[in-house]
Amino acid sequence: MPSDQSTWLVSVPQDGDTEGLFQELAPKLTSQARLQLRDLAQLPIPSFKTGTLDGLIGLSEDLPKFDTIFTATVAKAVDTLRNLLNNEPAKLAQHILIDERPVDSYLLSGWRWNEGRYPIQRSLRELVDSLNNEMTSIDNTLKSKVTNYNLVKGSLVQMQRRKTGNLSVRSLADLVSASDVVKESEYLETVFVAVPKPLVKEWNNSYERLTSMVVPRSAKELTADDEFALYSVVIFKRIHDDFIQKCRERKFIVRDFVFSEEELQKEREALETANTTERELWTELLRISRATFSEAFQILVHLKVLRLFVESVLRYGLPSHYIGMAIKPDPKTAKKVFGVLQTQFAYLSPRSNPVQKRANKKNTTTEDFVGEYQNVLDQEYFDFVMYEVPWIIY
16 A cells, blocks of 8 residues: 555556546546545656666666655755744745645646656666766755755854853853953953852852952952852962862852953954854755755656656566556545555556566566565555655645
8 A cells, every 4th residue: 555645656558548548537536535636647658768678677676776865855855944944834835846836736737757858769777867967966965055054053053052051151252341350460360250159158258268369359240140140350360270270179160261352353243254154055055955856856756757667668568658647645535546546457467467577578487586686576566557756744
């Protein structure tokens, strides 16, 4: 049973009139399985150059690997958009588009093979390689842009965290003014200490005696938060290291901060630059992710159509004329839709044993063939050829 969270792409031999098949199948799906007509569409499968049997079997083994890689790239583009848009479904729906159209519209409203980009005169292997090269290129571009954005975003978050943490870690640039420090003294310096709230009384009673050469009554509370109080205290430079050590022993946190108007200005400019860069890269990554999704999804669908064709030739043989259709089942009635398809195409059962047919074509035993092409056969088979396009869940 295929997933009820995907659109089904189906292929069967064109034994008769294409329109006749749809005219026969559509009423059954609508009446017996309650499928909406808008969720059923023809999917034209071109008559590609079939090539050799060995080439077809080789492709049938390679195509699932490409399918997995392509699907992962589509998912990566969606996840990137989801993260950029804070996982807001309404905003995500505005960007999950194929050439400015919703995904369902692309698949179910007149899909056609893009012959301008992928001429059907080419061999199947050339078409697959072309799709793979395009997907690899856009995937690498997306990876590069995501990495670049994450580096800048991480740097910005770190800067912002320094402004929002508690007084033991946050930047003191906006908390200390020029009047809070001793200016241009050869012997004295101002030290800033974050004191845990429960230890404030102990600090006030002991800071003058932590070491010698602490200026009496020089401690001044500058600000406080829920966890710490920030004090400035004046000491002689010569006992700097000793004073820090004594503070550590008492669990008073000396902040590594030297007041400098020039450095403060640099820090403000660095934060402003990081903010601007992050916004610019966010906009660029949103554009790239949106374009990547559109391109990657189209490439994925073209690959799946190639899979439909290759599998149909291997199962049903020549002439290579096949009827394709796209079906978007309602999860509540997906089993009924699938049941109608099984009944409709039960007549294909004698032609649909992929293991036996491939073994016969290779002039080998079924057991030997299974061992040679296990990857090809490790999937569920029906009387008709089917591949799935997973839905994008907002």
